[in-house]
Each structure stands twice: as structure tokens, then as C-alpha cells.
Amino acid sequence: MFREMRRKRQQLEEAEAIRILREGSHGTLALSGDDGYPYALPISYAYADGILIFHSALTGHKIDSIRRSEKASFTVIEQDEVVPEEYTTLYRSVIAFGRIRIVDDNDEKIRLLRILSAKYAPMNSDELRDRAIEIDLHNTALLVLAIEHMTGKESKDLAARRRGDR
Secondary structure, three states: OOOOOOOHHHEOOHHHHHHHHHHOOEEEEEEEOHHHOEEEEEEEOEEEOOEEEEEEOOOOHHHHHHHHOOEEEEEEEEEEEEEHHHOEEEEEEEEEEEEEEEOOOHHHHHHHHHHHHHHHOOOOOHHHHHHHHHHHHHHOEEEEEEEEEEEEEEOHHHHHHHHOOO
């Protein structure tokens, strides 16, 4: 169903791809938009146990797109360094494919909001985060993308360095 990466020597190990997802702060969520046009948007997220967690307004283009089609992809770029004198870019990125859903259960929403808030405000106490969650719970949609397929890739120069070719 999913294509294999063509340039296998540049493929990252799954553990490295997961590390990039854990440590990244934002990425691009791609959905099926209006009139068959792709809809890709930058968004913050958290990764936990094979899922990507997003928060959203309760209505809008993103929610409409998810209701139209549950299939989605998400891309995180960890490194992007242009090397003009060599006409190349040193990059490392991950793309995840899966099915996205809107979370309806309030207990699950709270659990997921705790994961998101701990990632972006680790210095705050659980009590402070729970108060913020309580205030916004009914005005926030929680989205979960269950990863079905994921690949990480790096530029050929970074792959060669990793292998010790340079």
C-alpha cells in the first residue's frame, strides 16, 4: 500500500525517525482540502506511542477536511542547511502517513492535552496545566493521527557522514 523509499542509503532507522518526531516542535499536516485541492498547514504537535497529537479550533478548514477524509500525512524537518557553493541542502526529515480522527471523549481529550501541555510548558506544574486544560477543554478539538507508515530521510551527504564514507 505504501511505497518503499527509493534511496535506501538515505533512509533513517525507525528509532531515529521517532527521535525526530519526539523532539520536533512543529510540522506540516497534509489533508484533503476543498474541491480536491491538498490542504497542508503548519502545526504544533506531540508524539506519543505511535500517534501524533494536535489541537485545533472546533470548526474550520482543518476540521472539515478531516471529516471529509481520514487519510493524512505529517512532515517534520529536523535539519535544513543550504550549502550554496555545492548546490545542495543538508537535510533530515520524517514523513508519517496514517488516519486522523477527532477525539470525542473528554477523558481522552484531557489525557492528550496533558501530553501536549507537558511538551510545550514542561516548567509548569501539573496543577497549573490542569487549570488551563479545564478552561479551554470545551473550546478545543483534539486530533489524533495513528501512524500507519513512516519514513525518515537525510541528504546523501549526511548519510555518507553517518556511514563514515566521508
